[in-house]
Amino acid sequence: MTATYRNPVLNADWSDPDVIRVGDDFYLTASTFTKVPGLPILHSRDLVGWTIIGHAVTSGYADVRPGCGVWAPSLRHHDGRFWIFYGDPDVGIYQVSAADPRGPWTAPHVVKPGSGLIDPCPLWDEDGQAYLVHGWAKSRAGINNRLTLHRMAPDASKVLDEGTLVIDADLLPGYRTLEGPKLYKHDGVYWIFAPAGGVEQGWQSVFRAESIFGPYEDRIVLEQGGTDVNGPHQGGWVDTRSGEHWFMHFQDRGPYGRVVHLQPMAWEDGWPVMGDKGEPVAEAALPVLGDVPGEPATSDDFAGPALGLQWSWQADPDPSWWELSHGTLRLTCVPGPEDLRDRGAVLGQRLPGAPCLVTTTLTLSGEGRAGLVVLGFTYAYVGLASTSDGPVLVCGDAEPVPVDGPVTVGARIGDGALVTFLADTGEGLREIGAPFQATRGQWVGAVLGLFAAGSGTGEAIFEAFTVDIERRSPWTSKGRGQ
Known part of the structure; x- marks a missing residue:
């Protein structure tokens, strides 16, 4: 073949x-x-x-x-x-x-x-x-x-x-x-x-x-x-x-x-x-035969000594923004603009060009808000926000839901980059909020991001970030090294 x-x-x-x-x-x-x-x-x-x-x-x-x-x-x-x-x-x-x-x-x-x-x-x-x-x-x-x-x-x-x-x-x-x-x-x-x-x-x-x-x-x-x-x-x-x-x-x-x-x-x-x-x-x-397929990284279990090479910040990062610890990513709820498009402290990676499911598990302690964002000229996110009664799950205009402990949040990104946000409050991943149409940024595509915002006293802990892409391998089914 x-x-x-x-x-x-x-x-x-x-x-x-x-x-x-x-x-x-x-x-x-x-x-x-x-x-x-x-x-x-x-x-x-x-x-x-x-x-x-x-x-x-x-x-x-x-x-x-x-x-x-x-x-x-x-x-x-x-x-x-x-x-x-x-x-x-x-x-x-x-x-x-x-x-x-x-x-x-x-x-x-x-x-x-x-x-x-x-x-x-x-x-x-x-x-x-x-x-x-x-x-x-x-x-x-x-x-x-x-x-x-x-x-x-x-x-x-x-x-x-x-x-x-x-x-x-x-x-x-x-x-x-x-x-x-x-x-x-x-x-x-x-x-x-x-x-x-x-x-x-x-x-x-x-x-x-x-x-x-x-x-x-x-x-x-x-x-x-x-x-x-x-x-x-x-x-x-x-x-x-x-x-x-x-x-x-x-x-x-x-x-x-x-x-x-x-x-x-x-x-x-x-x-x-x-x-x-x-x-x-x-x-x-295929230009060259016989090599092992590779692809740019997307998922990150946060278990390494550094962030995966797929990640980038929107501006020069301050070391106080983040820490890797025992297989988790800890983001400080740092001060900054309310609008996430203007915040340097958003950790992002490229939006896959095929439908995908993105999930991470999030815990919020102290004052602030944090979550998973899809960001371009417009943006939307699912995450947690602190209140006087404890953290609540938030997503757009959806009614906030009180939570106790870690919450898995996610985004299902379908054809045309239409985003459906998801959350698991104990009954499995369920849709939350209205669908969101991802948009490009200035000369760039939309990004998948993680953020934590507040006065600097709160902290968000993210467990493994998983990107499950609807696989459409660049190598066809006719084989590679035949």
């Missing part, structure tokens, strides 16, 4: 992915905006099964700033080190590097300061010269739809010139919002892979030139066509050790965020051809 996979291979919000191969290993990173830690590092041996192995950025902003922070990274391996370049649209272009992708990573270093500088990508050429291409955010810079190229110091410490406008997409018929450039050199030709048209309705283009400064000619190489994969948006090109070529990109799925697809890629007449004659494929032959 033929070993195949099906898309998406990462069925959750792994926005703006970039991917490289080093030996037999593949590595991927993605945008994280102001989540802390940021810049996740994922590892794979076959481009289909991925696990989280670390993060390249461990701090961020002190307050919640939706849509700010780490935008559209590029991942490269050069001179024995792993490099990630990313844009913070309010600060400039940063880089971090590490000898080991699991870390430690260097502190973020500004390569080019400025407002509206986004989506950077480096290239170290054979002659030792280094270059950096980037896009522009109109919300900060007042311009977009164009790409600027710099000569860069080989140690990536700074750019060496004012920059050259190498692609002005205002001059290209039909182009809008050209962004997310990835810079490559292949068979002596310079390539910029870049999407345009917007994340929901756009397409993927490539540009080629004999000189890195152009002139570039363009071709659309991946678009929705007759498929249900809207947008097909920015990503990265990677090869296998056996010489096959692949392209990973995202698809915007609203509350589920930007899920990642894998397209076969071939070279024909000097141009890349992606998917099935330029349209995304639903499945294809």
Whole structure:
């Protein structure tokens, strides 16, 4: 039997992915905006099964700033080190590097300061010269739809010139919002892979030139066509050790965020051809055979020495917010904004792109409120709140229910990210409150979160956090290593 996979291979919000191969290993990173830690590092041996192995950025902003922070990274391996370049649209272009992708990573270093500088990508050429291409955010810079190229110091410490406008997409018929450039050199030709048209309705283009400064000619190489994969948006090109070529990109799925697809890629007449004659494929032959499947972690029994790598905070965390103890997560009911969207002290992870059941057991002591939240532009939660008569179970407009001791709370997330909250007060999990339609956040999908809020005197204890996903393996039933 033929070993195949099906898309998406990462069925959750792994926005703006970039991917490289080093030996037999593949590595991927993605945008994280102001989540802390940021810049996740994922590892794979076959481009289909991925696990989280670390993060390249461990701090961020002190307050919640939706849509700010780490935008559209590029991942490269050069001179024995792993490099990630990313844009913070309010600060400039940063880089971090590490000898080991699991870390430690260097502190973020500004390569080019400025407002509206986004989506950077480096290239170290054979002659030792280094270059950096980037896009522009109109919300900060007042311009977009164009790409600027710099000569860069080989140690990536700074750019060496004012920059050259190498692609002005205002001059290209039909182009809008050209962004997310990835810079490559292949068979002596310079390539910029870049999407345009917007994340929901756009397409993927490539540009080629004999000189890195152009002139570039363009071709659309991946678009929705007759498929249900809207947008097909920015990503990265990677090869296998056996010489096959692949392209990973995202698809915007609203509350589920930007899920990642894998397209076969071939070279024909000097141009890349992606998917099935330029349209995304639903499945294809597995790139590499014989490896053990993997997937990013979701559930957490809180028994380890640290939180699982799937978790992040909405802003820089304070150590006083949380503690792992004897297989439980203890969250202090810390002060902060009433609105959970504005609280840094919400511990979250990506909403799975398939229906799932999420449960955890919660105990509340002292003053405050705590629970399980589904959070985007809007949010709702099920949890416990203290009263003068003791804790009560709360969920939206539902009548509060007095409780005594631990309560299992949960959320059943169905098709379309419709959420039904659940609670067990002694008769098994039952529905509570009205259904809630999960919504996206600013450039991100909804998150599953845990929180505890109050004056600082209360404490919430969460037992194992379990995510039971309706399994739709990226490997098909035709087998893997046959």
